[in-house]
Amino acid sequence: MLVHPQIDPIAISLGPLSIHWYGLMYLLGFALFILLGRYRIKHHPHAIFTYEMLDDALFYGMLGVVLGGRLGHVLFYQFGYYLEHPLQIFAIWEGGMSFHGGFLGVFVAMIVLARKYQLSWLAVTDFVTPLIPPGLAAGRIGNFINAELWGRPTDVPWGMIFPHVDELPRHPSQLYQFALEGVLLFIIIWIYSSKPRATGAVTGMFMIGYGVFRSIAEFFREPEDGFMGVMTLGVTMGQWLSIPMILAGIAALLWSRRQMTAPQNHKKPAPKRQRK
Template identity: 45%
Template sequence: MPPHTGLPFPDIDPVLFEIGPFALRWYALAYIVGILLAWRYMRALIQNDRLWAGQKRPTAADLDDFVLWGTLGIIIGGRLGYVLFYNPAYYLEHPAEALAIWTGGMSFHGGFAGTVIAMVLFAASRGVSVLTLFDLAGCAAPIGIFFGRIANFINAELWGRPTDVPWAFVFPGAGPEPRHPSQLYEAALEGVILFLVLRVLSYRFQLLQKPGFLAGAFAFGYGIGRSIAEFYRVPDAHIGYLSGFFTMGMLLSVPMILAGLAVMIWSATRKPKAVAE
């Protein structure tokens, strides 16, 4: 039986359209759509009284104002995370390129940290529960992650390891070997599956009434999904494997898994405070 030669990579231009000097890339569109849909989903959650049983939550106006804070946290944190965690030597020599977000190169873990900081500052300035804000953002974050991973696939970046599975692709710039479409694996694990799990926890088990639990579930679930995907994804060439099969993505996911598990246990066992209408 002849070896599997791989599926041809779809010929998708990373630039959606250009008008003069302005170019809209799929990568940028993924962020825009992901953020807008996540915002709408958070609004739907706070407007469903059945999920809260009188538990105090942010208002629609609060979430509208938070969109800018969260967007800045995602973009600034994501880019700084990539620069500091994945390629500090290169950007030390080319500091101007550290701002070139449109070329790709965003770290989820950096974006996560940036968003957490933005949420803490916003909650303090508006007098809303930071734990509840964490929960809402955690429920909605997989939407943005899904679109971001699809954009990674369109950009033919962050490809997977060589394989002979029938759905392997030959990625441009990655050599002739068929490879795992690891971006699509991450879109499924960190996006679709994690979103559905959190939706069940929020709607069926009504865990928005236990502040912090869903935020912990998101961190734990993302860390697990990312660690699984790392077994199929090629680590950044300038970093490689840290030890054996261990990668930078796995290393950065370990604190998320441990912290997420700790927060879920803490939230599930803490005594509820009096409900404030």
């Protein structure tokens, strides 16, 4: 039986300044977003993005991830706790981010970006979604380091004891989500998006893929205490939130099949005048 290594959540301490692993994982996710985005712009002739657009997408996306992710966690999972401890809402470095909230935040941010460059919203999200899974993978590693979002009790050989929880071996569900939502989803979406697709197809495939993988992982993850854990019919909050995501993904795929204009027909916006 394995025991969680109980890694110090603080990676670096410089006097009164502490840098947490959780924050570093987010920075890693943002860095991978830029590196993979630049690769796609350079090697995919049908990419509609410019380097300037990519930088803007990162800025808007960061705001969407942080604000939407935190707000989603507060409202969807632990509303009662944060109602009693409102200042803890700002303690993001301690963990507690909802993917579904961050997903909505990023999509709103991409609407703003699409309007700025006068592009189709789905064309923008088609480019962005393949860059998201590596950031999800980094976030799950952050969850594991923080020893949060642990799994349900199990008797499998790789069951892990989280000493701060109890002495029961549990599924290391953070690593399951790392493998499913991060690695496997990235491989699927990256390969799928490597060829020209009708507008909305890549976005739809991402939503279906994440919704399915998240729903699978929820069977092994311990429901969170607080506002909502296991809900109606034994379905967790994470699974309920994934259902509309899967349905929206299916709708996007069906809609994309009816479109006559594929992503490669979009023209890149003219680059803006360089700043001096």
